[in-house]
Amino acid sequence: MKVHYYPGCTLKQKTTALDISTREAMKRLDVELVEPEGWTCCGAEYPLTEEKIVGLAAPIRVLRQVREEGGDVLVTTCSFCFAVLKRADKAIKDDPLKRKRINAYLRDDIQINPLTKERTTGFEDYAGEVKVLHLLEFLRDRVGYPRIRERIKRDLKNLAVAPYYGCRLLRPQEEMAVDEPDSPRLFEEFLQAVGCASVDYPFKQECCGSYLSVSLPAAASEASYRILRSAGMNGAKAVAVTCPLCFYNMDHRQEAIKETFLDFPGLPVVFFTQLLAWALGVDKSVLGLGEHRVPADNLFSETPATEVRT
Amino acid sequence: MRVKLKASSQPRKFIERIEELSGENVYACYQCGRCSAGCPVASEMDLLPNQIIRLIQMGLEEDVLRSKTLFLCASCFTCESRCPKGIDMARVMEAVRHILDPKGKDAFGPGEISPELAQEVPQQVLVSIFRKFSK
Numbered sequence: 001m002k003v004h005y006y007p008g009c010t011l012k013q014k015t016t017a018l019d020i021s022t023r024e025a026m027k028r029l030d031v032e033l034v035e036p037e038g039w040t041c042c043g044a045e046y047p048l049t050e051e052k053i054v055g056l057a058a059p060i061r062v063l064r065q066v067r068e069e070g071g072d073v074l075v076t077t078c079s080f081c082f083a084v085l086k087r088a089d090k091a092i093k094d095d096p097l098k099r100k101r102i103n104a105y106l107r108d109d110i111q112i113n114p115l116t117k118e119r120t121t122g123f124e125d126y127a128g129e130v131k132v133l134h135l136l137e138f139l140r141d142r143v144g145y146p147r148i149r150e151r152i153k154r155d156l157k158n159l160a161v162a163p164y165y166g167c168r169l170l171r172p173q174e175e176m177a178v179d180e181p182d183s184p185r186l187f188e189e190f191l192q193a194v195g196c197a198s199v200d201y202p203f204k205q206e207c208c209g210s211y212l213s214v215s216l217p218a219a220a221s222e223a224s225y226r227i228l229r230s231a232g233m234n235g236a237k238a239v240a241v242t243c244p245l246c247f248y249n250m251d252h253r254q255e256a257i258k259e260t261f262l263d264f265p266g267l268p269v270v271f272f273t274q275l276l277a278w279a280l281g282v283d284k285s286v287l288g289l290g291e292h293r294v295p296a297d298n299l300f301s302e303t304p305a306t307e308v309r310t
Numbered sequence: 311m312r313v314k315l316k317a318s319s320q321p322r323k324f325i326e327r328i329e330e331l332s333g334e335n336v337y338a339c340y341q342c343g344r345c346s347a348g349c350p351v352a353s354e355m356d357l358l359p360n361q362i363i364r365l366i367q368m369g370l371e372e373d374v375l376r377s378k379t380l381f382l383c384a385s386c387f388t389c390e391s392r393c394p395k396g397i398d399m400a401r402v403m404e405a406v407r408h409i410l411d412p413k414g415k416d417a418f419g420p421g422e423i424s425p426e427l428a429q430e431v432p433q434q435v436l437v438s439i440f441r442k443f444s445k
Binding site for chain 1: 330331332333350351353354381382384385386387388390391398400401404405408418422423427430431432433434435436437438439441442443
């Protein structure tokens with residue numbers, strides 16, 4: 001199976017662990033990931049006012065490129081990219097005025113033929129031909145949990161992991177349409193499919209503080225602390241995330257959190273793709289564990305590779 | 311704290327502009343307070359999200375534009391998912407930020423982040439915060 005994959009800016013430089021573990025895992029599931037030629041930043045924030053529609057240009061340009069390459073699905077892992085791409089696509093589909101305005105703006109983009117270097121302009125309007133899927137959705141709907149279970153090489157022995165959705169994956173429900181925002185099952189089912197025990201706790205869809213970690217670090221510390229503490233109190237040995245910013249707030253800033261909240265003993269934070277890649281038999285050295293500030297090595301301790309699951 | 315409010319004599323202008331920008335019906339709010347109860351940064355705010363809406367309903371533009379709350383919203387949409395009247399408060403906050411003097415100072419601009427921190431954080435956080443909190 002071949003599918004277009006949008007890594008986004010952060011995965012290429014700061015949080016490569018999420019990118020490389022995704023690639024390794026997908027190789028083992030026989031999924032070939034294709035990056036759209038010349039992709040750019042998605043804009044990180046979906047414009048929330050009716051007048052700032054220029055923020056739709058960047059994500060629509062990415063989606064149009066996927067269509068030009070013959071793709072009809074774009075998979076992404078970062079929750080920010082996912083939200084922007086999915087909401088922009090929906091806006092273009094649902095709102096004829098936005099579709100007209102954005103396409104008028106993007107029509108004059110220059111296209112360079114990779115072979116002849118010939119420069120042309122004049123793109124066909126993008127009208128929502130590409131379906132945007134989060135990797136968790138792609139694994140559930142296109143790959144399927146039975147296939148994951150077939151390919152599992154390592155028994156994770158019901159490792160207790162707390163799924164953390166964060167803000168962008170589920171909300172606003174009407175636009176994201178991934179799962180119920182108050183009682184989601186997507187992440188839980190994924191964890192069970194890879195051999196973990198999913199820990200239920202009340203903070204899985206709360207906000208980690210997001211970008212406030214640079215403008216008001218104390219607020220982000222408190223928000224992240226509430227999540228980590230709740231996960232730990234409910235028996236989790238790790239928190240699994242999908243977003244590089246959640247990872248930064250809960251892993252990189254965990255030292256700062258501990259300095260403020262002295263009762264917090266610490267808890268490793270991992271990407272869901274690291275668990276998947278590990279279960280599928282990927283070598284520990286390519287999981288990007290060196291990027292973690294809170295050591296997560298113990299979670300990935302070598303047990304003899306066995307064909308335990310059928 | 312009890313505050314006596316006096317409605318603006320011309321509340322419509324401000325409300326209409328907010329509604330036009332956000333696409334939300336501000337009058338739908340009946341002050342149940344679920345947005346404020348669920349807000350992860352409510353403890354830092356000078357005006358709670360439901361109070362912002364109330365002041366908008368009364369046309370008290372200056373009080374709203376002065377509030378710290380506008381630059382504390384992380385757009386996590388918790389309020390949006392809980393509002394029984396279907397108001398997306400994150401859109402209302404963005405609309406108010408849009409109305410603020412466009413020539414004014416950045417609430418959080420590139421100058422306020424140290425080069426060391428800028429090196430350390432994920433790129434997405436810089437793109438996000440400048441899109442939200444700078445002109």
